[in-house]
Amino acid sequence: MGENISTREAYGRALVEFGGDEKIYVFDADLKKCTMSMYFAEKYPERFFNIGIAEANMVDIGAGFAACGATALVHTFAIFASGRVYDQVRNDVAYPGLNVKVIGSHAGLTVGEDGATHQCIEDISLMRTIPGMTVIVPCDSNEVRLATKAMLDYNGPCYFRTGRPAVECVTDSFADYKFEIGKGVQLVDGKDVTIIACGLMVQEALKAQKLLEAEGISARVIDMHTIKPIDREIIVKAARETGAIVTAEEHNVVGGLGAAVSEVVVQTENVPMEFVGVEDKFGHSAAPKVLLEAYGLTPENIAAKAKKAISRK
Secondary structure (H helix, E strand, C coil), X not given: CCCCCEHHHHHHHHHHHHCCCCCEEEEECCCHHHXXXXXXXXXXXXXXXXXXXXXXXXXXXXXXHHHCCCEEEEEEEHHHHHHHCHHHHHHHHHCCCCCEEEEEECECHHXXXXXXXXXXXXXXXXXXXXXXXXXXCCCCHHHHHHHHHHHHHCCCCEEEECCCCECCCCHHHCCCCCCECCECEEEECCCCEEEEECCCHHHHHHHHHHHHHHCCCCEXXXXXXXXXXXXXXXXXXXXXXXXXXXXXXXXXXXXXXHHHHHHHXXXXXXXXXXXXXXXCCXXXXXXXHHHHHHCCCCHHHHHHHHHHHHHCC
């Protein structure tokens, strides 16, 4: 059973659980207590390297190890993992198709008091535009555990997004839940509108579904843990059967999950869409809950956007 812990904490535990393979090497940019790679460092010190505050060097070292047959995992804050080392990730990892996993911790607004400079709301957009890059955004501890195993089994470049605050574990309560890279999970069926969410917004989407249900509106909820490759089949099916879609993400509405879903919708079943996310603004320093409310990343706003999408059918 999953626990109500942060996705970064869940990742650190999963990495230790599945890290016994001697081909796995872990690198960190002096943030092991934050990214939670410290658990791996304690159990497998001979396969852990602290590169220091030299993120670009870290990625290229990981690429070198991967070129020699290793599974290399590089760790830092999401703001650095997608921004500071974009050049290295693009040209030295993705271009040659090396087996390097980029773990971006402390993503989104819920970094909280660290403020706008560290609240990465562009990473999904940046990483998904890189050819050959897989992008995974798990929502809770159960999903993180399964996603970590799948990522380690997958051969190729990958971006894995984790968060700072503790979140409710919800996926383990669904009997039919199954994790597979590139396959979204329908958590709740519905006929009037579909809510597609990733990360901690999956929990908010489930709450929104209950709010809508109380008003007689039947909402389908899909956990889109893999942003790339996006699950086209589940999106087309949802668009065809419910006729309206809302996306919800802790990310800029420009270029993220909503954009990825809309690219599928506009090419297939062109139905009304609404977007819940950060409206192309920088964050601010405040408590995570305050920020989520201030930027409209709430069940109430998801429900309101769902009703608006339905009205546009």
